[in-house]
Amino acid sequence: MHHFKRIIAATAIILCAPAAMAQDSITVAIQLEPPNLDPTSGAAQAIDSVLYANVFEGLTRFAADGAIVPALAERWAVSDDGLTYLFMLHDGVTFHDGTPMDAEDVKFSLDRARADDSTNAQKGLFAGISNVTVVDPLTVQITLDQPDGMFPFNMAWGDAVIVAPESIDNIASTPIGTGPFAFADWVQGDRIELVRNADYWGNPAALGSATFRFISDPTAAFAAVMAEDVDAFVGFPAPENLPQFQADPRFQVLIGNTEGETILAMNNQRPPFDNRLVRQAVAHAIDRQAIIDGAMFGLGTPIGTHFAPHHPDYLDMLGNSPHNPEKARALLAEAGFADGFTTTLKLPPPSYARRGGEIIASQLRAVGIQTEITNLEWAQWIEEVFTNKDFGLSIVSHTEPMDIGIYANPDYYFQYDNPSFQAVMTQLNATTDEGGRSALLKAAQRIIADDYVNGYLFELAVATVAKADIRGLWVNQPTAAVDLTAVRRAN
Amino acid sequence: MIRYTLGRLTSLTVSLIVASLVIFAVIEVIPGDPAAFMLGVNARPDTIAALRAEMGLDQPLFQRYFAWVAGMLQGDFGTSWTYKTPVADLISARIWVSLPLAAYALILSTAIAFPAGIYAASRRGGAGDITIMGATQLGVAIPNFWFAMILVLIFAVNLRWFSAGGFPGWGNPALALKSLTLPAIALALPQAAILARVMRSSLLDMLGEDFIRTARAKGLTRRQALWRHAVRNALIPVLTILGLQFSFLLAGGIIIEQVFFLPGLGRLIFQSISARDLIVVESVVMLLVFLVIVVNFAVDLAYAAVDPRLRRR
Numbered sequence: 001m002h003h004f005k006r007i008i009a010a011t012a013i014i015l016c017a018p019a020a021m022a023q024d025s026i027t028v029a030i031q032l033e034p035p036n037l038d039p040t041s042g043a044a045q046a047i048d049s050v051l052y053a054n055v056f057e058g059l060t061r062f063a064a065d066g067a068i069v070p071a072l073a074e075r076w077a078v079s080d081d082g083l084t085y086l087f088m089l090h091d092g093v094t095f096h097d098g099t100p101m102d103a104e105d106v107k108f109s110l111d112r113a114r115a116d117d118s119t120n121a122q123k124g125l126f127a128g129i130s131n132v133t134v135v136d137p138l139t140v141q142i143t144l145d146q147p148d149g150m151f152p153f154n155m156a157w158g159d160a161v162i163v164a165p166e167s168i169d170n171i172a173s174t175p176i177g178t179g180p181f182a183f184a185d186w187v188q189g190d191r192i193e194l195v196r197n198a199d200y201w202g203n204p205a206a207l208g209s210a211t212f213r214f215i216s217d218p219t220a221a222f223a224a225v226m227a228e229d230v231d232a233f234v235g236f237p238a239p240e241n242l243p244q245f246q247a248d249p250r251f252q253v254l255i256g257n258t259e260g261e262t263i264l265a266m267n268n269q270r271p272p273f274d275n276r277l278v279r280q281a282v283a284h285a286i287d288r289q290a291i292i293d294g295a296m297f298g299l300g301t302p303i304g305t306h307f308a309p310h311h312p313d314y315l316d317m318l319g320n321s322p323h324n325p326e327k328a329r330a331l332l333a334e335a336g337f338a339d340g341f342t343t344t345l346k347l348p349p350p351s352y353a354r355r356g357g358e359i360i361a362s363q364l365r366a367v368g369i370q371t372e373i374t375n376l377e378w379a380q381w382i383e384e385v386f387t388n389k390d391f392g393l394s395i396v397s398h399t400e401p402m403d404i405g406i407y408a409n410p411d412y413y414f415q416y417d418n419p420s421f422q423a424v425m426t427q428l429n430a431t432t433d434e435g436g437r438s439a440l441l442k443a444a445q446r447i448i449a450d451d452y453v454n455g456y457l458f459e460l461a462v463a464t465v466a467k468a469d470i471r472g473l474w475v476n477q478p479t480a481a482v483d484l485t486a487v488r489r490a491n
Numbered sequence: 492m493i494r495y496t497l498g499r500l501t502s503l504t505v506s507l508i509v510a511s512l513v514i515f516a517v518i519e520v521i522p523g524d525p526a527a528f529m530l531g532v533n534a535r536p537d538t539i540a541a542l543r544a545e546m547g548l549d550q551p552l553f554q555r556y557f558a559w560v561a562g563m564l565q566g567d568f569g570t571s572w573t574y575k576t577p578v579a580d581l582i583s584a585r586i587w588v589s590l591p592l593a594a595y596a597l598i599l600s601t602a603i604a605f606p607a608g609i610y611a612a613s614r615r616g617g618a619g620d621i622t623i624m625g626a627t628q629l630g631v632a633i634p635n636f637w638f639a640m641i642l643v644l645i646f647a648v649n650l651r652w653f654s655a656g657g658f659p660g661w662g663n664p665a666l667a668l669k670s671l672t673l674p675a676i677a678l679a680l681p682q683a684a685i686l687a688r689v690m691r692s693s694l695l696d697m698l699g700e701d702f703i704r705t706a707r708a709k710g711l712t713r714r715q716a717l718w719r720h721a722v723r724n725a726l727i728p729v730l731t732i733l734g735l736q737f738s739f740l741l742a743g744g745i746i747i748e749q750v751f752f753l754p755g756l757g758r759l760i761f762q763s764i765s766a767r768d769l770i771v772v773e774s775v776v777m778l779l780v781f782l783v784i785v786v787n788f789a790v791d792l793a794y795a796a797v798d799p800r801l802r803r804r
Contacts, residue, residue: 035573158649220655
């Protein structure tokens with residue numbers, strides 16, 4: 001009996017072990033663990049989710065609303081011919097290991113990203129650079145092959161952050177950046193810990209420390225939030241549980257947009273999708289709201305072209321392709337497919353594709369288009385659909401920001417080849433004034449919507465569940481990031 | 492005994508060689524280029540080629556197989572393509588979650604199953620027997636991942652006695668054990684149900700044997716005969732099941748570690764498969780196969796210890 005009492009006492013002690021956390025720390029969960037901690041190689045979004053703006057900074061950066069604002073460069077100037085950029089760096093910036101950040105580090109970072117043996121997943125961002133010159137320790141001059149109005153935008157990507165030659169060897173496991181948080185620890189498979197950088201050059205972070213945890217299973221995610229193991233879950237994987245959190249005063253639910261244009265991709269070079277009438281018929285066969293309600297639990301904003309609806313230059317082209325099965329059937333008949341046709345629908349793993357695919361298949365069947373659905377793993381999808389272009393239809397979310405330029409590449413997997421669109425993109429790259437760029441971006445959106453290149457479905461939403469007292473989290477995701485710079489607790 | 496042990500060792504070695512060939516071959520035929528997958532859709536062909544070279548994928552197949560096996564024999568499991576750290580480090584960090592979890596579950600299931608099985612056998616047909624057998628029927632039928640979710644809902648979400656998952660590390664052993672408790676219970680109960688049934692039926696078989704009747708005739712009570720003679724003889728089938736269960740607990744951990752987001756080998760495999768980190772998948776699967784084969788080897792030796800007749804075979 002004594003033993004029994006002791007066991008009970010010991011259990012009670014264990015159960016009441018201090019769970020209390022200091023009020024200036026936060027535990028944030030995201031779905032996937034970063035495979036490594038080097039944002040300048042590898043495409044995994046989770047790397048940016050943890051490190052972007054927290055540990056690493058670039059010359060420019062994305063603000064919460066998607067605007068491009070100064071970061072390590074306090075300002076920049078572009079020459080009249082658009083070929084030369086001068087970036088003026090902040091004074092007194094140091095890396096977390098104490099070494100100063102200067103123009104040499106910028107040159108090192110950019111040259112490394114565009115080198116022949118570079119494994120930067122977004123090497124295209126640096127392709128236009130012909131030369132990087134150190135003018136003085138706080139000034140870098142970047143010369144381009146041809147004008148690129150997107151250049152300050154490109155430099156805001158997580159793949160373009162500034163790293164130091166002193167710490168590059170171990171960057172994959174011990175990232176050393178310039179941001180408001182320094183990397184502290186990584187227990188692989190469980191958590192990454194960051195601590196406030198006391199020597200930060202800008203406004204210091206309100207939080208003293210932050211812990212990232214990785215929970216991909218929807219049921220486990222629900223349990224972790226409900227048990228208050230985590231203070232916030234960015235990119236909550238179980239949308240069906242959101243109403244329960246919304247009704248619970250302990251939590252707040254933030255629903256925002258990502259940069260993910262979710263499209264029904266059509267193989268523009270393969271019959272029958274080489275026929276614009278067929279593509280238009282497909283566009284009219286789609287009921288966007290039914291897909292958003294059925295596959296995404298109502299989360300998502302319908303789009304009529306390949307552009308983020310929260311962007312100021314977004315053009316509402318939804319009127320171009322309303323749901324109209326009769327019109328779709330008439331267009332198919334006009335194209336010579338009065339009896340419909342059969343094609344393939346290849347689906348990558350995310351639920352928007354797998355669940356959305358079933359709904360789209362039934363919508364297409366209603367106008368006479370039969371689809372053979374094939375479920376693919378990501379690696380297979382990249383090989384079959386993206387590289388070998390062996391598909392009729394596919395569903396995928398294009399998550400890169402401002403990626404309408406992919407329509408100017410006739411070798412891109414949906415193989416859209418339109419010289420007039422390509423001319424608009426060339427002109428856009430040569431234009432640096434805001435008004436001119438805005439007009440060209442709108443023209444580009446109109447061309448691809450009028451050509452019905454792909455079926456434009458919806459902008460992928462992101463749901464964040466957080467404790468009610470957490471302030472300053474991003475609602476939208478202009479780039480994959482959990483920017484903790486402005487995060488604090490209300491009380 | 493030496494010949495018996497040598498025979499078992501030979502079959503262990505052959506199993507390992509066959510397993511390594513099968514694992515390597517199966518993982519190589521998985522479609523999709525890991526380099527293209529890791530770099531995503533905006534990567535340029537020269538970047539993918541550079542990464543393939545960095546990962547050693549440009550070398551011939553047989554050369555990579557022998558390099559892999561030779562490396563493992565020296566304790567070098569290669570370098571993870573995604574984590575960029577040695578696979579051996581990844582494994583050694585995570586095995587201290589998976590092995591303790593499996594051992595914890597094994598201890599729990601044995602601690603529950605042995606008394607339950609023996610009690611049921613000694614009260615055959617009574618109310619206690621019927622209750623225990625009914626409970627084990629339920630235990631066998633319930634999948635452990637579902638049971639795990641129910642445990643989380645009750646003890647983490649509602650009662651808040653435990654956290655819903657995660658592992659704080661062995662720096663604080665009490666907290667570490669606490670975080671493994673729900674997963675271990677989820678793993679152990681279905682196993683305990685099977686084990687208790689085997690224990691009971693094996694004991695009942697023994698109780699009908701001649702030597703028990705002889706022991707009773709010598710004046711031992713039913714209980715004395717059970718404890719002194721039947722239990723020891725009933726252990727052979729139970730040991731077999733225990734050996735199989737250890738493998739099952741390691742494998743079952745893959746799902747349970749997902750439910751409780753524990754940083755163990757199961758989660759490592761799961762993450763590596765979805766990240767196409769094939770070198771990690773190959774090495775961890777090989778390690779699990781090795782553990783299972785070694786446990787079975789140990790069970791074979793344990794038979795010989797329990798049953799002297801086997802030693803002379």
